[in-house]
Amino acid sequence: MTQERRGAGITLMVGSGLSNQIGASVGALAFPVLGPVGVVAVRQWVAAVVLLGAGRPRLRGFGAAQWRPVLGLAVAYAAMNLTLYAAIDRIGLGLAVTLEFLGPLAVALATSRHRRGVLCALAASAAVVVLVRPRPSTDYAGIALGLTAAVCWACYILLNRTVGRRLPGLEGSAAAAAVSGALYLPVGVVVLWRSEPSAVAVLCALGAGVLSSAVPLLADLLALRRVPAHFFGIFMSVNPVFAALIGLVVLGQHLDPWSWAAIAVIVGANAVAAGGGPGRRAPFRAAADRP
Structure with missing residues (x-):
């Protein structure tokens, strides 16, 4: 990996992470x-169109063995984003995204054969206790939603791997995104009709779709061609830090020093768990893991 390619890859990853969290904060404005x-x-509709x-x-070529994990993936995707955004609405962007990252951390630790996995689990558990300490x-309810989003993301990762083995390229993820978007058609149409949204609100929601789906997907695909x-x-495990900073700047959501320290510990645990060696697949969001 040349220095130039590595630098371009890092730039793309920073752009992807910032775009994802800025998209969530823009969506929160609506x-x-x-x-x-x-x-x-x-x-979900934007993600479906993009993917x-x-x-x-080639949907007509899908058999039962392909459709079963695709449908599971669609449900996990739909539930993951709904519980995350509901958590953001209640407890703020930084805390919600940090709790959600426990999902990929759990997957990474469950598949780890190193003793450091136990230390990562203990550190992350202690940090979660600090984050959710009674005050x-x-x-x-917001904390429960964030933890539910973590469970959904863990299921999403595992199902995405199954889909990836049974369908080539992005076909499985695209089909799941289409089904997920279709699931939201009835409720989405009702919400839009009853709320009579302003143009600004609609643009914020569209911005969330573009910044949190389209841009990260493209940036991640390009980054993975340049870095292991x-x-x-x-690197992508720093997303909770991005989320906390953007929540502070864009939404005015302040965290106390203990929460910042807990976020740092969870980010460190994610980074250590992800660093399993050059041949290991990134457990957090490789290519289409998180549209």
Whole structure:
């Protein structure tokens, strides 16, 4: 890997992470009008259009063995983004994204054969205790939503790997995104009709779809051509930090020093768990793992 290619890869990964979290913060600006459900519906539709164009799935050629994991993937994707955005609405971007990252961390630790996995698990557990420690302002429903998003992301990763083995390229992810977008059609149409959203709210929701789906997908594909998958996984584990910083700058969401320290520990645990060697596939978001 030349220095120039590595530099380009790092730039793309930084751009992907920032775009993803800025998209989430822009989507949050539309919550007062559309709510998390409306914003997620629009995001799912954008993701479906982008991935259908990129993957061009041959749906008629899918058999039962392909459709079963694709449908599971679609449900996991739909639930993951809904629970994440609902958590963002209640507990803020930084905390919600940090809790969600426990999902890929759990997958990485479950597949690790190193003793350091135990240390990562203990460190992450302690950090979670600090993050969710009881306080007068603690929103337990928001924390539960963030943890549910983590479970959904773990399921999404495992199902995506199954789909990747049974379907070539992006076909499986594209089909799952299309099904997920279709699942949101009824509720999305009702929300848009009843809320009578302003042009600004619709643009924010569309911006969330483009910045959190289209841009990261393209940037990740280009980055993975320039850096090893394990390096990609390590670097992308800084997303909770990006989320906390963007939540502070864009949404005015402040975290106390203990929460920042806990986020740093969880990011470190993610990075260590992801650094399993050059041949290891990044467990966090390789190519189409997270449209």
